[in-house]
Amino acid sequence: MRELVVTENITVDGVIDAGGDWFSPASSADTEDLNAALREHMAGADAVLLGRETFEAFREYWPKQTGDTTGVSEYLNRVHKYVLSGTLTEPGWDGSTIVRSLDEVARIKEQPGGTIVATGSVRMVQELARSGLVDEYRLFVYPVVRGEGRRLFDNPHKDQQLATVEVRHFVSGIILVRYRTV
Template sequence: MRDLVVTENITVDGVIDAAAGWFTVGNDAAADQSDILAELAAHTAACDAVLFGRVTFEEMRGYWPHQDDDETGITDDLNQIQKYVVSGSMTDPQWQNSTILRDLDGVRALKQQPGADIVCTGSIQLVHAMIAAGLVDEYRLFVYPVVLGRGARLFAEGVDLPKLRLTESKQFRSGVMLLRYRLA
């Protein structure tokens, strides 16, 4: 069985909504982010599939395939890796190596197939549903030294939260921390 890994960029106060502009990895040419990019490359090498909700998938599809000056390698990785989008309405993903899953049963079936990690990033509605359904095996949280006070959070109110154990912590030059948790 494959592990389903949720990877999120998150503020110190638990917000994962990047709309406020606090998330800049790969976009801030002035900052040396080579250590974070190397970590992301290692995570990419350990997975063979990415999973998105429809909104995040459409945002990614609208941006990454059209980048011709990306020096981070993210464009090539995303274009080549097998992508899955959970959507009840999409009929054509319009991005190479993409497959539509209709619901969480499709995610469960994907986890049963042989292969490496499946990584889900962004996709907060899907992540909330997968947490509630007990489908997440690991959380990789890139914690930014930012406090927003409001915005979408990783763990929704009213949901039974999983018991977690810390398996790794790593600090990057920018002050960002990687915290990896598995189910306890």
């Protein structure tokens, strides 16, 4: 059985939408240790699950990144991509499959394979949490308070219990916190 891991960049106050410029702490500091952690996580995953809006943004951006030193572009072009959408008819990115429901996501988890990573896609990730499909959260906590924006746990699965697996500090001030669902 495959595991579903939610990986998000998140502010101290829980905001995960990409509005504004709160990613700047990583761009102004040494991020080699952070990039190494990302490469480590990518090595263990063979699929990505995205909501339609995030998928379309990724499809337009990442395949065009020829000088990407993080490995994200190569990773996204290599792994299988699932897009959860009720409206998309043609993915338009090699190695992509449209899934229409959380039941389909649950069936994909039952298949053999590596980790499935869900990222971005605020509404989809919240639905995954409420449905109990998330096995682990990998939260890259940025030392920023936004005060507004969509939060990861605005409407979480009721009484969700989490166990801390890892806390890792990076030179940039970002902290990785990994939680397993219990």
